[in-house]
Amino acid sequence: MSNNRTFRGGVHPLHGSHEGKAPTRGKAVRDYTARSVTILMGMHLGAPSTPCVQVGDHVKLGQVIGEPVGFLGLPVHASVSGEVTAVGPVQSVNNPAAMAVTIQNDFKDEWVEGLEPLGSVETCPAEKIVPAIKAAGICGMGGASFPTHVKFAVKEGQYCDTIILNGAECETHLTCDHRLMLERSSRVVDGLRAAMRALNVKKGIIAIEDNKPDAIEAMRQAAQGRLGVEVMALQTKYPQGGEKQLIQVVTGREVPTKKLPLDVHVIVLNVGTAAAIADAVIEGKPVISRITTVTGRVKEPANLRVRIGTSVADLLRECGGFSMDSAHVGKICLGGAMTGLPCPSVHIPITKANNGVVVYCAKEAVELEESPCIRCGRCVDACPIGLNPYKLKYLCDAQDMQGAAAANVMDCVVCGSCSYICPAHRVLTPSFKAMKDKIAAEAKKGKG
Amino acid sequence: MNLHLSPAPHVHSNQSTRVLMRNVLVALIPCVVAGICLFGYSAALLMLASVLTAVVAEYIWQRATGNKVRVGDLSAVVTGLILALNLPPQAPLWLAVVGSAFAIVIVKGLFGGLGDNFINPAMAARALLLASWPRYMTVWTAPTGLNSSVDAVSAATPLLTPGSYSLGQLFLGNIPGSVGEVCKLAILLGLAYLLFTHTITWRIPAVMVASTFVFTWLFGKNPLTSVLSGGVLFAAVFMATDYVTCPMTAPGQFVYAAGIGLVIALIRCFGGYPEGVTYAILLMNIAAPLLDHVFKRRVYGYEKGAKVQNG
Numbered sequence: 001m002s003n004n005r006t007f008r009g010g011v012h013p014l015h016g017s018h019e020g021k022a023p024t025r026g027k028a029v030r031d032y033t034a035r036s037v038t039i040l041m042g043m044h045l046g047a048p049s050t051p052c053v054q055v056g057d058h059v060k061l062g063q064v065i066g067e068p069v070g071f072l073g074l075p076v077h078a079s080v081s082g083e084v085t086a087v088g089p090v091q092s093v094n095n096p097a098a099m100a101v102t103i104q105n106d107f108k109d110e111w112v113e114g115l116e117p118l119g120s121v122e123t124c125p126a127e128k129i130v131p132a133i134k135a136a137g138i139c140g141m142g143g144a145s146f147p148t149h150v151k152f153a154v155k156e157g158q159y160c161d162t163i164i165l166n167g168a169e170c171e172t173h174l175t176c177d178h179r180l181m182l183e184r185s186s187r188v189v190d191g192l193r194a195a196m197r198a199l200n201v202k203k204g205i206i207a208i209e210d211n212k213p214d215a216i217e218a219m220r221q222a223a224q225g226r227l228g229v230e231v232m233a234l235q236t237k238y239p240q241g242g243e244k245q246l247i248q249v250v251t252g253r254e255v256p257t258k259k260l261p262l263d264v265h266v267i268v269l270n271v272g273t274a275a276a277i278a279d280a281v282i283e284g285k286p287v288i289s290r291i292t293t294v295t296g297r298v299k300e301p302a303n304l305r306v307r308i309g310t311s312v313a314d315l316l317r318e319c320g321g322f323s324m325d326s327a328h329v330g331k332i333c334l335g336g337a338m339t340g341l342p343c344p345s346v347h348i349p350i351t352k353a354n355n356g357v358v359v360y361c362a363k364e365a366v367e368l369e370e371s372p373c374i375r376c377g378r379c380v381d382a383c384p385i386g387l388n389p390y391k392l393k394y395l396c397d398a399q400d401m402q403g404a405a406a407a408n409v410m411d412c413v414v415c416g417s418c419s420y421i422c423p424a425h426r427v428l429t430p431s432f433k434a435m436k437d438k439i440a441a442e443a444k445k446g447k448g
Numbered sequence: 449m450n451l452h453l454s455p456a457p458h459v460h461s462n463q464s465t466r467v468l469m470r471n472v473l474v475a476l477i478p479c480v481v482a483g484i485c486l487f488g489y490s491a492a493l494l495m496l497a498s499v500l501t502a503v504v505a506e507y508i509w510q511r512a513t514g515n516k517v518r519v520g521d522l523s524a525v526v527t528g529l530i531l532a533l534n535l536p537p538q539a540p541l542w543l544a545v546v547g548s549a550f551a552i553v554i555v556k557g558l559f560g561g562l563g564d565n566f567i568n569p570a571m572a573a574r575a576l577l578l579a580s581w582p583r584y585m586t587v588w589t590a591p592t593g594l595n596s597s598v599d600a601v602s603a604a605t606p607l608l609t610p611g612s613y614s615l616g617q618l619f620l621g622n623i624p625g626s627v628g629e630v631c632k633l634a635i636l637l638g639l640a641y642l643l644f645t646h647t648i649t650w651r652i653p654a655v656m657v658a659s660t661f662v663f664t665w666l667f668g669k670n671p672l673t674s675v676l677s678g679g680v681l682f683a684a685v686f687m688a689t690d691y692v693t694c695p696m697t698a699p700g701q702f703v704y705a706a707g708i709g710l711v712i713a714l715i716r717c718f719g720g721y722p723e724g725v726t727y728a729i730l731l732m733n734i735a736a737p738l739l740d741h742v743f744k745r746r747v748y749g750y751e752k753g754a755k756v757q758n759g
Contacts, residue, residue, distance in 0.1 A: 013459050364458070373563045386745035386746055387747060422460075425460065430456075
């Protein structure tokens with residue numbers, strides 16, 4: 001047990017095998033460019049963008065192909081240059097008919113004209129940083145995909161005194177943030193500085209779990225001499241990188257229920273988001289690629305820098321295919337083992353938030369049968385929020401919306417710790433997620 | 449390729465109910481061996497009868513009530529074995545059979561099965577036997593060793609005649625008493641295993657023993673002898689820690705364990721029984737839901753003392 005800081009509760013999934021990160025943590029990021037990409041219009045939280053190109057159009061790298069819609073809207077950019085071959089609905093990981101633009105790559109990588117680099121993050125005009133972030137189409141690259149520029153929308157009476165870069169990477173299997181921090185350390189710090197300057201914040205903290213000592217060291221060196229930037233090592237424990245836990249551990253503050261980090265004067269950004277901010281400010285480049293960890297039951301697990309819209313099938317092929325007969329493949333998930341989304345097919349395009357593709361064999365994917373709760377209390381100990389998952393489960397099973405709401409189901413962060421630890425294999429987290437969605441839908445109906 | 453779409457999390461801790469119960473059984477091995485070595489094969493027969501009855505009763509009950517048969521979770525084996533280890537070595541086999549069936553059918557089954565019983569089945573069965581057949585439940589014999597042909601000599605337990613046994617005897621179990629509770633060394637080995645495998649935490653055993661120590665001392669008894677006599681240590685490790693019937697939060701468990709120690713001291717020092725562990729645990733079992741209600745974890749994002757119902 002390390003002496004580094006941590007929160008109360010949590011679990012240690014795959015602790016015996018280095019959180020499942022061993023196969024890829026030593027692998028340098030390599031580029032992979034697909035022959036064709038299918039770019040979703042709804043990659044960010046908020047209304048999907050509207051396609052502004054047509055079949056047959058020739059597009060350049062970084063050209064806007066989707067116009068933002070609404071307050072949470074973001075532009076979408078071409079991640080390759082080439083010809084648009086399709087505009088229409090495709091299957092995404094959670095939507096059978098998601099609007100997308102398909103581009104055939106001409107491999108010329110011709111950048112669009114009119115990129116507007118702002119120059120050094122230390123000297124560029126601070127007021128231009130947030131518009132640059134929006135124009136670059138940046139949303140949370142750690143998985144939440146919340147539009148980044150909206151996080152910087154400080155309301156009347158609010159202020160931000162600390163920006164936390166989330167380099168915890170507490171999810172199992174994933175090493176994309178780890179590699180990013182090793183290989184592009186100064187870019188990450190540049191992104192943090194840009195974010196700090198945008199809101200005139202004096203303190204920036206890069207928080208990293210202590211299972212990545214090399215990344216901690218690399219970031220410490222990169223942070224040397226940078227104004228107000230420090231690196232903090234945290235205990236390795238899931239969900240250390242959860243926004244609420246991270247804020248609690250780093251600043252000692254708790255985000256009040258139903259409030260946002262800005263209400264406790266904090267903004268949390270993923271390290272990948274920070275690097276994207278730096279790219280947008282320094283080079284004027286939008287998000288056209290990201291690092292994705294491809295691991296699990298594949299022949300050659302890897303960290304790949306892939307163009308947005310690359311299909312899972314292409315990534316698997318690039319990694320040598322399955323390490324087993326495809327008949328024995330059980331599950332393919334976008335993201336780590338605790339929160340990853342199961343893919344309905346291999347023809348799913350990678351979005352800005354997809355940090356990993358993990359393949360499980362049939363045996364690993366087998367659904368464990370639910371048995372009676374033995375009241376062991378492990379879920380109570382594991383919940384990072386302090387809920388009573390065992391009790392909440394009864395309320396959710398009984399469809400008792402009022403009871404579940406009174407038992408704070410809306411405070412559940414859907415981290416999966418209770419489901420992971422339950423010896424009776426009770427379906428806890430998915431029940432809470434369903435109940436949260438139901439209550440939210442009901443509230444929306446009431447308003448509208 | 450048939451892709452599963454079950455939601456996250458996609459990994460699970462390998463501590464299933466069955467694994468936890470198996471851990472308890474492994475932890476009980478030293479007590480079983482010590483019991484047989486001290487009291488002979490009659491102790492082994494007692495355990496066999498109790499375990500068999502528990503498993504068969506569980507099977508029949510689950511079949512008869514149309515529930516899924518879950519004998520494989522090993523919880524009935526644990527109940528049967530713990531009951532046998534709580535009986536006097538010379539108890540007739542039918543006593544174990546009756547107790548075991550009562551524990552499984554009445555205390556556990558009738559209240560909804562595993563997880564829904566509000567008191568520890570083995571403890572409730574022991575209380576029933578003690579109340580119904582005190583003649584068999586309060587006759588103690590000195591350890592005979594494996595050679596059971598030697599006639600067992602009835603003897604007074606250390607609880608009745610404190611000071612007649614050395615601390616060494618109390619620790620190794622060369623004293624009259626229940627099959628499993630006499631050898632403290634064996635119990636401590638079991639405790640070490642349970643802690644090592646994260647089957648239980650230190651909270652309940654440590655606090656319960658400490659509380660017994662402190663309260664018997666306050667009430668004027670030799671605290672060390674008190675802790676090493678009777679079923680205190682065995683109960684602290686194997687029975688007070690029963691998941692189903694103990695509180696779920698750390699502060700609740702502290703109060704629960706301290707309460708057990710206090711009740712044991714009260715019964716032993718001022719009550720009519722020389723022992724008191726059974727009733728102490730049963731009483732605090734009943735208090736567990738209340739303790740769960742009082743001691744909740746504070747929910748993230750709410751002020752201290754804010755009105756949070758939390759389930």
